[in-house]
Amino acid sequence: MVTPAALTGAGAAAALRAVRDALRAAGCPDAAYDAFCLVQAALGTEGDPRLWEAPLTPRQAADLAARTARRAAREPLQYLLGRCGFMGLTLKVGPGVLCPRPDTETVAETAIDLLRGAASPTVLDLCAGTGCLGLAVQRFVPGAAVTCVEKEPAAFAYLCQNAAGTPVRCVQADVRTWHETLPAGGADLILCNPPYLTAAEMAALMPETAHEPAAALAGGADGLNFYRALLRDYRRPLRPGGWLVLEVGAEQAPAVLALAAQNGWRNAFVRRDLAGHDRAVAAQPPAAAAKTV
Ligand code: GLN
Numbered sequence: 001m002v003t004p005a006a007l008t009g010a011g012a013a014a015a016l017r018a019v020r021d022a023l024r025a026a027g028c029p030d031a032a033y034d035a036f037c038l039v040q041a042a043l044g045t046e047g048d049p050r051l052w053e054a055p056l057t058p059r060q061a062a063d064l065a066a067r068t069a070r071r072a073a074r075e076p077l078q079y080l081l082g083r084c085g086f087m088g089l090t091l092k093v094g095p096g097v098l099c100p101r102p103d104t105e106t107v108a109e110t111a112i113d114l115l116r117g118a119a120s121p122t123v124l125d126l127c128a129g130t131g132c133l134g135l136a137v138q139r140f141v142p143g144a145a146v147t148c149v150e151k152e153p154a155a156f157a158y159l160c161q162n163a164a165g166t167p168v169r170c171v172q173a174d175v176r177t178w179h180e181t182l183p184a185g186g187a188d189l190i191l192c193n194p195p196y197l198t199a200a201e202m203a204a205l206m207p208e209t210a211h212e213p214a215a216a217l218a219g220g221a222d223g224l225n226f227y228r229a230l231l232r233d234y235r236r237p238l239r240p241g242g243w244l245v246l247e248v249g250a251e252q253a254p255a256v257l258a259l260a261a262q263n264g265w266r267n268a269f270v271r272r273d274l275a276g277h278d279r280a281v282a283a284q285p286p287a288a289a290a291k292t293v
Contacts (some may be wrong), residue, residue: 002068007061015039015061019068026072031195034077038067041081044082055072071247074207087136088129091162096154098216100132104193106273107247108136110280111191114243115141124149126175128164129216131168133191138168148202150171152215174231184239190234194226195219223249225258238285250277257281 002018006186010018012241020035028034030189042064045051054063069082078084078099082092086100093099111133118141125134128148138146144285147169150156156172163170175192197205198217209217219225234244244265247257253270260268264286273279 002065004058004062004065006055007064007167008053008058010061010178011055012039012043012045015056015064019064022068022072026074028071028074029185034070034071036076037081038064038071042067056194067291075211076208079211084130086130086132087139089132089134089135089139089162092158092236093130094158095211096152096213097158098102098129100130102272103277103279104132104247105136106271106279107191107245108133109194111137111189111243111245111249111283113280114139114245115144115189118188118199119143120145121157122186123147124182124187126178126190126192126234127151127194127216127226128159129155129193131162131164131170133163133193134168135166135218137191138166145169147171147204149175149178151175154211155213155216176233179233179237184236185239185242187242189240189243189245190238191245192226192230194230196223196226196247196249196252198223213224222255223252224255224259227252227259231265232239233254235250235263235265240287241280243284245280245282248278248281253278253281 002022016039018036020031023031023034040046040166042060043051069218071080076099078093079095082094082172084093084099091100112157121135123144123146125148128134128150131148134148135147137144149171150159151174151205160170195217197217199221202218257268262284265283268281268283270278
């Protein structure tokens with residue numbers, strides 16, 4: 001436990017050690033790194049490195065003790081910093097929205113590669129959360145018309161903040177019915193990082209992930225519920241030759257490829273993330289006349 005009283009008047013180095021030791025005792029895997037980030041946030045030293053020199057004020061001490069207690073209770077570090085990096089963007093995050101994962105950059109890169117040469121493609125990011133995928137596409141394909149769709153009110157609030165000042169459009173809707181509002185063949189590329197954890201995985205979450213919204217994680221008993229719905233309902237909104245790009249769990253690519261084939265999707269391929277795990281599945285919609293499943 002680090003208390004405000006113990007931290008008040010302490011130098012930054014002593015505060016760093018105290019926070020690191022408290023986080024270590026709580027079982028945080030990267031205690032030293034997390035301590036550095038929390039001290040930096042509480043002192044505001046990113047803005048002015050000279051602040052490392054001054055003893056902690058009572059206010060800084062109270063701020064740091066509160067952040068340390070939350071991290072010791074295994075809240076994600078990103079929630080305590082209020083932001084998270086993704087594809088060179090800095091996104092606002094906090095309780096109620098899924099923290100963007102480095103693995104998901106593979107999904108963004110796959111979409112950006114598929115859009116190469118397209119001047120002004122229409123792009124939909126479904127289950128957008130922070131908006132990381134749609135915002136990354138907008139950044140690297142500046143001519144794109146990107147719409148991010150999110151259902152949960154807390155996550156939608158982060159999405160709107162992250163999209164502010166960009167051309168990205170935000171829609172609050174449930175992707176399981178939103179397709180009904182879309183014209184046939186209007187989209188060039190649809191990307192989605194749906195909830196895909198199995199019931200068994202939901203029952204054994206890492207402590208940090210357990211603080212994140214279940215609505216962003218739980219994909220039903222076998223984790224595949226959203227893939228079934230997306231591969232059935234998002235054929236029509238894509239133009240012929242367009243692409244659907246899905247994030248998948250490391251073990252799910254074969255099942256998602258099989259569902260895609262059953263639904264008539266073509267030219268499917270899998271991309272691996274930097275850890276070597278299958279992470280993105282991309283496929284093109286069936287020819288217009290095809291009526292499958
Ligand atoms: N990759 C996330 C995790 O394992 C899950 C994200 C998701 O369900 N879309 O925590």
